Amino acid sequence: MTVPNSYTVRDVRIFPNVVLAPMEGVTDLPFRRLIREIGGAGLTCTEFIASEGLKRGVGKMHEMAQFDDDESPISIQIYGRRPEVMAEAARIVQDMGPTIIDINMGCPSKKVCAHSGGSALMKDPELARDIIRAVRGAITIPLTVKMRSGFDHTNRNADEIAYIAQEEGAEGITIHWRTRSDLYGGERAVDKIAETKAKLSIPVIGNGDVLDIPSAMRMFEETGCDGVMVGRGAIRNPWALLQIAQHINGQPVTEITATDRRRVLLGYLESINGRFRSERGTLGRFKKISNYFTKGLPYGGDVRTLVLRSQTIPEAVDHLETYFERLMRFESGDNTVFREARDGAAAK
Ligand SMILES: Cc1cc2nc3c(=O)[nH]c(=O)nc-3n(C[C@H](O)[C@H](O)[C@H](O)COP(=O)(O)O)c2cc1C
Structure with missing residues (x-):
């Protein structure tokens, strides 16, 4: 199987197709700078930012959305449950000049889910649709959605939600293979990523336990995904994205001392x-x-x-x-x- 080395979100080429995951309390400006200095990330993402806070003008939320002038492409991630607030937050964030806005539908945190945000949206496809539609209508830049494979094992519906997202104008989907109930455990099952990829025409990015070259290759091979997203693996080994990108591009792989x-x-x-x-x-x-x-x-x-x-x-x-x-x-x-x-x- 030939593994792709880039994908495009509308007209934005993501090269290499290795993405730094959004991580609250980790992927702030200094951490993203560290990863960008090392290289290998075709796209970086901010931590998730509360739409309600952005709308109210909370300083911390604006700080979280900041990025370097030369940080491009960059995706700003927002979360929330109220379509009109999400739309307003997306407008505010678009004015800050990012390449992409991403909607979080994957966060398992009790606090976020209790308000029907994050992964709880996967249980409510119609609300998910309303949110994507409202955000799409509010912005002109590319829009992507990040989700889990489902809310729990009786609700593994990433393919359904991703299809809705595509219908509503999302231009890329990231799927973490775990369900919300798996939190960060569970038994590896990437079938929903593969199913979604087969159903959609927009790029699908595979996420979950991509730590190094073998796990990245496995994700590409088992799902046919267009790119991989690396989260905890990048904290453990900030060179992971570079090494994966080098391997995909047939370059010598940097060894770390x-x-x-x-x-x-x-x-x-x-x-x-x-x-x-x-x-x-x-x-x-x-x-x-x-x-x-x-x-x-x-x-x-x-x-x-x-x-x-x-x-x-x-x-x-x-x-x-x-x-x-x-x-x-x-x-x-x-x-x-x-x-x-x-x-x-x-x-x-
Ligand atoms: C500390 C931490 C914070 C996270 N914060 C976010 C977040 O703000 N937005 C989001 O979409 N996912 C968040 N995630 C989930 C990651 O983006 C990713 O989907 C998950 O960790 C699986 O990928 P990995 O196995 O490569 O870490 C977070 C994960 C961790 C470990």
Whole structure:
């Protein structure tokens, strides 16, 4: 099977066809800059933004929608349940100049679903239709929709909702293979992505556990999707999108060293300095990113625990510096460095 390397949303070419997922509390401006500096993302997305807050002019919502002048294409994601408010929010956001507006129909959060937003819309196809129609009528730029495969296992209707979206003028669909009731677990089932792709003429992007080249290729092969979206895999390995894009384009794949990892993680910390009201806020965000970042690395669990327990930023940085220094030695063939460190810690 030949895997495509781009797709188009109306006249916008997404190349490479590897998309950074919208992630609340993660894909803010500094994180997206980090990914864009590394490369490989054909499209970046903001965190989801509440339509009600945008309409009321809440400063934080406008801040969340900000992007760099050279961040193009960029998609701003909005959520909500009231068609007229979603339309107004879309108008406000369109004026900020993004390439695409995306409607969230995938968020599993209780708070969002309780108000029939996010994935709860999948249970109410007529409300979903009204929202897409209202937003479509309010804007001229391309519109896409992101959803799960269904609300739960008795309601796996992504193909139906996506078809409605296409009828109402959406120009791209992303499907996370999980249902809302799977949250972030469940048994992998990408059949709804494949079914939707077969039914629709607009691009369909496959999402869910795309972490690296093999999982990306599997998504393309099993669903025939036009592109893949990478979420948690990009926090764990910010080079994941680049590596997938390189593979798709037949280019040599960049190998990552402990030195690269250290530089990027500590550089990220510098980039968020001053963005939060308190050091606690910065530390909280840094812990969250470090937690994902060290998953899958040799002895990553040891440093994760130390960072999570840190009370201050310098303390967390110290632990990470020590870890990366050991990782460098480990990569140069010193197989005992981590074991000795564990023994040393146990002897204390
Ligand atoms: C911390 C976090 C925040 C998320 N926030 C959003 C969001 O704001 N909008 C959205 O559509 N999906 C959101 N998601 C879902 C992701 O975009 C993606 O669909 C999901 O994580 C599955 O992809 P993955 O397995 O590559 O992570 C979030 C996921 C995570 C882990």
